[in-house]
Amino acid sequence: MAELLNDAEVTAALAGLPEWRREGDAIVRTVKLPTFPDAIALVDRVAQAAEARNHHPDIDIRWRTLTFVCSTHAMGGITELDVHLAQEIDRLAAT
Template identity: 35%
Template sequence: MSDQITPAAFRAAEGTDEWRVLADLRATAVFRTGSFTTGVQLVEAIGELAEAANHHPDVDLRYGAVTVRLTSHDVGGLSERDVALAARISQAARELDVPADPGAATALTLGIDVLDGPAVQPFWRAVLGYEVTGRVDPDDAAPAVVDPSGALPTIWFQQMDSPREQRNRIHLDVYVGHDVAEQRVADAVAAGGRLVTDEFAPAWWVLADVEGNEACVCTWPPSD
């Protein structure tokens, strides 16, 4: 029996307040360690918890911060195992007096507008050394491709009905927590950008810089 849960169920679960569900159905938390040494201590604690649970997150150790990402590959999303491990990791951070920074949780994907997805996708898979993702969005022109190491952004392919002139064909999708998305949009506009459309908010806002290059500020999933 599958223990898969929805993002809404993850957010509502006890012990997950410091985590945000972002792109590719991964729960993300950022812990401000303040030093590399403390970061190593937190990573060691996470390693012990992961081994005990037989459930292994992606962990990014940097000077001053540790970023942790959780998902369950066997169910293609989040599970009760992610809830349990998230709560234990947050507790381990508190025991080390390491605060979480929920507003810093971010994920980046690149969207490429295409007329013929199956013709375009193999090039990007080959040039980047990527793999085809196991999750397929039926609205996309071709299955997305992903970095096997999980370190680089996912590339997805947006179907065009006809060629679009005077418009960039590659745009950034910046995924942030649902509670900081509107502020991120406001900050981008204040920095000289413009709002192209908020028709799809709160799932995503389309923004552009002064030369018309576009980026979307997104929350995940669009709805529960």
């Protein structure tokens, strides 16, 4: 199981994830897409990537605005799994 990141490690990780912010024991990003179908297509791409990693974000869908929340629930906070998933979400959101 992945180890929890300390505050300094989370801050360092967020320096490489400029679209993300920390909210308590999670990292969060909001993405606004041009259309609702575009938003759902991104959700589908993220779902496939998350399933392959067996590590899943919480996703809030509000029309064409998506909010991704990454936290390792079993560990009670942020781990490298969340950082890597956030990087993948950024990559997928850019395509």
